[in-house]
Amino acid sequence: MDVIEEVEAILGYGDTCNHCLGRFFGRRSFGLTNEERGRALRIAHEITANEPHQEPAPESCWICGGELSRTDAWAARVVEAMQGIEFETFLIGTRVPPLMAESEEMVWSDLSLRDPEPLKAEMNREVGKAVSELSGKVADLQKPDVVAILDLANETVEIQVNPVFFAGRYLKYERGIPQTHWDCRACRGAGCERCNFTGKQYADSVEELIGRPVIEAFDAEGAVLHGAGREDIDARMLGSGRPFVMEVETPRKRSVDLAALEAEINRSAEGRVAVHLTGWADRKMVQSLKSDKAHKKYRILVEIDGPVTSDEFRTALDQLKGVTIRQRTPTRVSHRRADRVRERQVIDIQCTGTQDDRYWVEVVGEAGLYIKELVSGDGGRTRPSLAQILGRTASVVSLDVVQVRTTNEQR
Numbered sequence: 273m274d275v276i277e278e279v280e281a282i283l284g285y286g287d288t289c290n291h292c293l294g295r296f297f298g299r300r301s302f303g304l305t306n307e308e309r310g311r312a313l314r315i316a317h318e319i320t321a322n323e324p325h326q327e328p329a330p331e332s333c334w335i336c337g338g339e340l341s342r343t344d345a346w347a348a349r350v351v352e353a354m355q356g357i358e359f360e361t362f363l364i365g366t367r368v369p370p371l372m373a374e375s376e377e378m379v380w381s382d383l384s385l386r387d388p389e390p391l392k393a394e395m396n397r398e399v400g401k402a403v404s405e406l407s408g409k410v411a412d413l414q415k416p417d418v419v420a421i422l423d424l425a426n427e428t429v430e431i432q433v434n435p436v437f438f439a440g441r442y443l444k445y446e447r448g449i450p451q452t453h454w455d456c457r458a459c460r461g462a463g464c465e466r467c468n469f470t471g472k473q474y475a476d477s478v479e480e481l482i483g484r485p486v487i488e489a490f491d492a493e494g495a496v497l498h499g500a501g502r503e504d505i506d507a508r509m510l511g512s513g514r515p516f517v518m519e520v521e522t523p524r525k526r527s528v529d530l531a532a533l534e535a536e537i538n539r540s541a542e543g544r545v546a547v548h549l550t551g552w553a554d555r556k557m558v559q560s561l562k563s564d565k566a567h568k569k570y571r572i573l574v575e576i577d578g579p580v581t582s583d584e585f586r587t588a589l590d591q592l593k594g595v596t597i598r599q600r601t602p603t604r605v606s607h608r609r610a611d612r613v614r615e616r617q618v619i620d621i622q623c624t625g626t627q628d629d630r631y632w633v634e635v636v637g638e639a640g641l642y643i644k645e646l647v648s649g650d651g652g653r654t655r656p657s658l659a660q661i662l663g664r665t666a667s668v669v670s671l672d673v674v675q676v677r678t679t680n681e682q683r
């Protein structure tokens with residue numbers, strides 16, 4: 273079949289608007305809209321058949337019902353739905369009713385058409401052009417700030433606001449604060465007497481202490497903290513802090529001054545948590561942060577049961593230096609983690625002083641090394657351990673993370 277014969281066959285299915293007619297040949301010839309393509313093919317067909325010209329009524333189109341002639345109205349709906357949302361870039365998506373898609377696909381396969389374009393693609397492009405003109409914003413297929421979904425069947429527009437990410441480091445000065453919020457163990461987040469109907473096991477988390485001013489500043493629906501690892505609840509995070517990326521969910525504002533935000537977080541977290549914000553980030557940075565095997569430096573206070581001389585203590589520490597430790601999942605976390613053996617290296621360990629018969633120790637460990645068990649031995653589940661080498665009971669009285677060095681910083 274040549275093109276004119278194909279047009280003849282297509283028109284045989286029913287009234288077809290110029291958009292839909294042109295779209296069956298959408299990938300042939302450049303610099304034309306499908307409507308222009310459709311009109312030209314219709315006229316060429318009419319001249320070939322020597323028939324009078326008939327301009328079709330778009331709403332009687334058997335495929336789109338005139339939807340492709342209403343792109344300006346759709347664009348106006350999109351702009352209205354985006355009112356009050358700050359964005360620079362956008363993307364249009366279309367939910368096409370199954371019957372519409374099946375109609376055009378039937379013709380593609382009946383006539384073995386080689387160059388058709390789907391309805392969805394034309395709708396996205398044409399409404400996108402119109403939204404650009406109305407709003408002065410640009411379409412971005414890769415990383416749009418907002419996505420507008422046209423629901424053709426329901427005649428509605430759904431707006432999805434993509435998250436904003438920023439990076440920084442946090443410090444935790446107070447023990448007893450988890451990194452992220454935990455659901456109440458009794459009610460699993462539903463709210464009960466135990467948790468004072470908050471649904472939370474702990475009143476605050478690092479995530480919430482940072483997140484509250486963030487949600488306010490971005491007029492957002494939520495803020496998720498992605499940390500480079502996490503410290504125990506009872507450990508402080510000191511030194512230069514722990515790298516994190518914060519994901520701001522559904523932000524209605526995006527142009528936030530990070531320096532002012534940092535000051536506001538530090539003011540509202542009242543010395544319990546502090547941040548230094550380093551700049552804007554993206555989802556890729558979250559992934560590299562999560563997969564990063566950061567070395568951690570800890571400052572711990574160790575208590576030994578029974579008398580040990582300072583020399584004995586230091587000699588025992590030396591036997592752990594550079595050694596790979598085999599650790600079965602610690603008893604204290606075995607209720608939520610699978611029982612496995614992990615091997616992690618003690619990169620450095622040394623005694624830095626004493627306090628009331630206790631020892632200050634600094635340990636640099638590979639990511640994932642369990643420090644409390646390195647000292648206590650966890651009933652033989654961690655080997656070797658300080659307790660095992662000394663032949664005495666040993667325990668960590670307090671623990672602070674003083675440095676988190678990411679892979680980039682280790683190079």
Ligand SMILES: [Zn+2]
Pocket residue numbers: 288289290291292293333334335336337338339340
């Ligand atoms: Zn149509």
Ligand SMILES: [Zn+2]
Pocket residue numbers: 456457458459460461462463464465466467468469471472
């Ligand atoms: Zn509860």
